[in-house]
Amino acid sequence: MFQKVIARRRRWLQDLPARTALKLFNRPRVRIILGRRYGEALHIHQPALPHLPEMDAKIVAALEKDGIYVTTIEALDLANGDAVMGEARALAEGFAGEAHERTANGEVFIIVPSNRVVRYPTIYLLGLQDRLLNIAENYIGLPPAYDGVTINYTVADGREVATRKWHRDREDRRMLKVAVYLHDVDESAGPFQMIKRHDRMQNDRDGFNYELADHARLAERLGPSYADDVISCCGPAGTVIFTDTARFFHRGKPATGRDRMAIFYSYFAQNPRHPFLCERTGMQRGDVVRLTTPLPQRQQRAALWRQRLSVALRLIPSATV
Structure with missing residues (x-):
């Protein structure tokens, strides 16, 4: 018990700079400045958005309208899609025993450790394929940052905790998550759920406030x-x-009814509103550099987005939660 208290205190102190920065960025005058710069950036970049084929344009249109589009890995026909599915499924299944132990010890958000995922570069690199970057860029409206990949493991214990409660992610004004199920998912296996109503009170004018939401x-x-x-x-x-x-x-x-295993790829703008709330995958920055060094410039810029932040923003450590 004492060790858990110490760990919570350590996390609180580590997250203090990010919490302070979030409050600063949501002060009325700062919101106005950030919102104006964001609008200008969208306008300038709009002519440079990549052209999309019909299916990908439908994905972006659905995201604009309802915030969601569901398809299959076969329909997308991404390079190495089958290999990624097989490698990720094997990793998740091999992690099952440890996931149950961690859940029993009180952890509420369980992912396959990133140092295991990076041993299989194809899993990470799938998220940097041009097709996905083009979709992300058209939806976000700006050059996309790639925040990497997680393999999430949800133990079927029925608890409504952490990300099993209704919430919004905090990294940016707009984000794109691409989830891939590693096994059949029915209502008893913890399907991803969303509410296709945009919270219009969440913007640069009114501020960005994040909370776990109940019915009220x-x-x-x-x-x-x-x-x-x-x-x-x-x-x-x-x-x-x-x-x-x-x-x-x-x-x-x-x-x-059964555990859920899924891959999640994450994208936002290369200059996100809250860079100190990004880097959620647990991947080491050195691993990201190693994996992306052989890639074209576009992929490197997407993955190494943090290197182009201002010095002041780079000095704020990323929050742990």
Whole structure:
């Protein structure tokens, strides 16, 4: 018990700079400046957005309208898609025993450790393929940053904790998450869920406030009939979900019947509103450099986005939660 208290205190101190920066960035005058710069950047970059084929344009249009688009790894026909599915599934299944132990010890957000994932470069590199970067750039409206990959493991214990509660991600104004199911997911296996109603009170004018939301909070922010717009993404292994986890409330439904294993790729603008709340995968920066050094400039810029932040922003350590 004493060790857990010390660990919580250490995390609190480590996250203090990021919490302080978030408060500063949400002061009214700062919000106005940041919002104006953001609008100007969108306008300048709009003519440079890459052209999309019909299917990818449909993905972006669906994200704009409802915040979600569901397809399959086969339909996307990404290079090395089958190999990534096989490697990631093997990693997740091999991690199952440890995931259950961690859950029993009180951990509430379980991912396959990043130092194991990076042993399989194809898993990480799939997220840097031009097709996914083009989709991300058209939806975000700016050159995309790639925040890497996680393999999430949800133990079927039925608990509604952490990311199994309704929430929005904090990295940027807009984000793109691409989730890939590693096995068949039904309602009992913790499907990804989102509410296709944009919280219009979350912006540079009104500020960015983040909280885990219960029924009362969702009804206040989205309207009392919000449950009519809950989308529960069930599907077979290889189901792919494109979604904006910053603009829309979402969660992993608590799993009750079987564990859920899924890959998550993450994108936001290369100059995100809250860079100190990014880097959620646990990947070491040295590993990112090593994996991306042989790649073209576009991929390097997406993965090494943090190197082009101002010195002041780079000095703020990334939050742990």
